Amino acid sequence: MAEGSSGTMANGRTFRGRATAAASGQPRKARLGVVQMEAAVADVESNMEQARAYVEDLAQQGIDLVVLPELFITGYDLGEDLSALADPPNGPHAQLLAQWARAYDVIIVTALLAKTNDGDLLDWAIIVDEAGVISGASKQYLWGAESETFITERGPAAVAATRIGTVGAAICYEAGFPEIARDLALRGAEIIAVPAAFGRDRLYAWELLTRSRALENGCFLAAAGLSGTNPSGVKFAAHSRVVSTRGDVLAGLGEGPGTASATVDLDDVQRSREAIPYLRDLTAGRNQAAEPAQNTEEAAHE
Numbered sequence: 001m002a003e004g005s006s007g008t009m010a011n012g013r014t015f016r017g018r019a020t021a022a023a024s025g026q027p028r029k030a031r032l033g034v035v036q037m038e039a040a041v042a043d044v045e046s047n048m049e050q051a052r053a054y055v056e057d058l059a060q061q062g063i064d065l066v067v068l069p070e071l072f073i074t075g076y077d078l079g080e081d082l083s084a085l086a087d088p089p090n091g092p093h094a095q096l097l098a099q100w101a102r103a104y105d106v107i108i109v110t111a112l113l114a115k116t117n118d119g120d121l122l123d124w125a126i127i128v129d130e131a132g133v134i135s136g137a138s139k140q141y142l143w144g145a146e147s148e149t150f151i152t153e154r155g156p157a158a159v160a161a162t163r164i165g166t167v168g169a170a171i172c173y174e175a176g177f178p179e180i181a182r183d184l185a186l187r188g189a190e191i192i193a194v195p196a197a198f199g200r201d202r203l204y205a206w207e208l209l210t211r212s213r214a215l216e217n218g219c220f221l222a223a224a225g226l227s228g229t230n231p232s233g234v235k236f237a238a239h240s241r242v243v244s245t246r247g248d249v250l251a252g253l254g255e256g257p258g259t260a261s262a263t264v265d266l267d268d269v270q271r272s273r274e275a276i277p278y279l280r281d282l283t284a285g286r287n288q289a290a291e292p293a294q295n296t297e298e299a300a301h302e
Helices: 044-060 092-104 144-148 172-176 178-186 200-217 267-275 278-300
Strands: 005-008 014-017 029-036 065-070 107-115 121-129 132-138 159-161 166-169 191-196 220-225 241-243 249-252 258-265
Touching: 029 044, 029 241, 044 065, 044 092, 044 258, 065 191, 092 107, 092 121, 092 132, 107 166, 107 191, 121 166, 132 159, 166 178, 172 178, 172 191, 172 200, 178 191, 178 200, 178 278, 191 200, 200 220, 200 241, 200 278, 241 258, 249 258, 258 267, 267 278
Parallel strands: 029 065, 029 220, 065 107, 065 220, 166 191, 191 220
Antiparallel strands: 005 014, 029 258, 107 121, 121 132, 159 166, 220 241, 241 249
16 A cells, blocks of 8 residues: 555555555554653643654654553652643644544554543543544543542543554553453554553663563563653653563663664564563463353253
8 A cells, every 4th residue: 555545444444555465465563652842831832733743753754553651641649630731532722633643644642630520630641643532441540649639430441443553541550450461462463552651760671561561462562651750759660661572672761851763564563472472372271161161051051
């Protein structure tokens, strides 16, 4: 498919964009990018302009998917009341990201400060392409005092078919739960995006969990974190990275703002899952465990 042409996903969604290797039988190459930035608390205009410039720069490099940090629009500070800056989950901020996706021909994953119809605040993951928001979900596991600011809307984490492959999202602390990433993988995710505002005191955990979640699930992982220090004195871990299906860091950043990117072959997902068949054996084990229960139930009705 030539650049700028259109096609139809298996789920019926029409898309435009760069050539897809799946249609041509070629290796499924994709370029993944992460943005690391200092988000000024409550300075939406400045944060959006900074992020847009990073997205534009990555798009000019031919990046297909861009991950932006958690709450990059409003900044992350639990000591500040940012409720007036929150949108509905598919509100103006999400729609602006959809405009960027169309303008720069990229897929965008991030987490936004969102507000329910009742006025409660959510930490909301979204996956956006040129069609708009194609998946969204509430952060399920809240870190520390986040539970005093946010509520959770129970349900599965965000995952969506895109023109480059199936993308899932886990927000920051959620990536420390193997169950979240495993569920995304079992639902088809080949790339797990992690928008984050991870604390620097726990950098040791960030460096390990980002690699572990990729390896355990045979997924690529693209993690984008905030950098700097917020007004409440929270220092962010930064160290955004793109990780291979074998747990290798393909590209990454230190503590300062910037971008990192890597070209990946999505066929490595299947190769890694065959080399270490965690998902296959997990599924087989679950099926075997279900059979005796089913047989017992059938016998009871005989």
